[in-house]
Amino acid sequence: xxxxxxxxxxxxxxxxxxxxxxxxxxxxxxxxxxxxxxxxxxxxxxxxxxxxxxxxxxxxxxxxxxxxxxxxxxxxxxxxxxxxxxxxxxxxxxxxxxxxxxxxxxxxxxxxxxxxxxxxxxxxxxxxxxxxxxxxxxxxxxxxxxxxxxxxxxxxxxxxxxxxxxxxxxxxxxxxxxxxxxxxxxx
Amino acid sequence: xxxxxxxxxxxxxxxxxxxxxxxxxxxxxxxxxxxxxxxxxxxxxxxxxxxxxxxxxxxxxxxxxxxxxxxxxxxxxxxxxxxxxxxxxxxx
Numbered sequence: 706x707x708x709x710x711x712x713x714x715x716x717x718x719x720x721x722x723x724x725x726x727x728x729x730x731x732x733x734x735x736x737x738x739x740x741x742x743x744x745x746x747x748x749x750x751x752x753x754x755x756x757x758x759x760x761x762x763x764x765x766x767x768x769x770x771x772x773x774x775x776x777x778x779x780x781x782x783x784x785x786x787x788x789x790x791x792x793x794x795x796x797x798x799x800x801x802x803x804x805x806x807x808x809x810x811x812x813x814x815x816x817x818x819x820x821x822x823x824x825x826x827x828x829x830x831x832x833x834x835x836x837x838x839x840x841x842x843x844x845x846x847x848x849x850x851x852x853x854x855x856x857x858x859x860x861x862x863x864x865x866x867x868x869x870x871x872x873x874x875x876x877x878x879x880x881x882x883x884x885x886x887x888x889x890x891x892x
Numbered sequence: 893x894x895x896x897x898x899x900x901x902x903x904x905x906x907x908x909x910x911x912x913x914x915x916x917x918x919x920x921x922x923x924x925x926x927x928x929x930x931x932x933x934x935x936x937x938x939x940x941x942x943x944x945x946x947x948x949x950x951x952x953x954x955x956x957x958x959x960x961x962x963x964x965x966x967x968x969x970x971x972x973x974x975x976x977x978x979x980x981x982x983x984x
Binding site (some may be wrong): 709713716718720723724727728731746750753754757758760763764765767768770772777791814829872873878879882885886887890 | 894896898899900901904905907908911912915918919922930934935937938941942945946948949950959962963966967970973975977978981
């Protein structure tokens, strides 16, 4: 229950940003289109697939713990964390590529762009950055869960931590499911 | 700890396949460059994917009605926020 309530707050946090995006997109449609062309749809798609698979692995890890399959639960959680790591590495390359072209918050290049493009990139960095932070937090939660499973503190008859960490992870995926088309497939 | 429905590995795998297919559809439709239609389709497909994640991965299907109503309620409120904001913006 608590985790669901927290998830609602997160939905409004990102939802608010989506709203800002929507309004400015309506206002600066051409600029947003131009700016979005700079994004790498391939990496975006790969990252989408990565997160979707990671949602499956974490869901499977819960099935495993419910069945008392300790080793499998841990392996599936490790797989989830590994996929999250791949996501972060992709993000690193993506942002790195932007920085190479001097596109980053506060850069002189960005400041001299048409207003709509500036807004797009501002939103892009803000939303994907905030999302990436959530990915990191999720990785920590999942790692803690692994630790607790190995210590038998999380078991088939006591796995709230695991379940809630899973819910948090699905939220991270849920947000990306909307982030991806709106930022990358905008044209 | 109340007795909980245990999803099968198979059902999780099936859900993933469905999500991947929907992702492919989104990307393909975007490639067609249909402008506003692509955006509409993208959002619609994203909503379907999100609902699938909520229903199966987040186990909402097997939770009590209370949770289902809560989540639906929050999503309705959020949608209203978007709609009202747009009404305001469009008719200023």
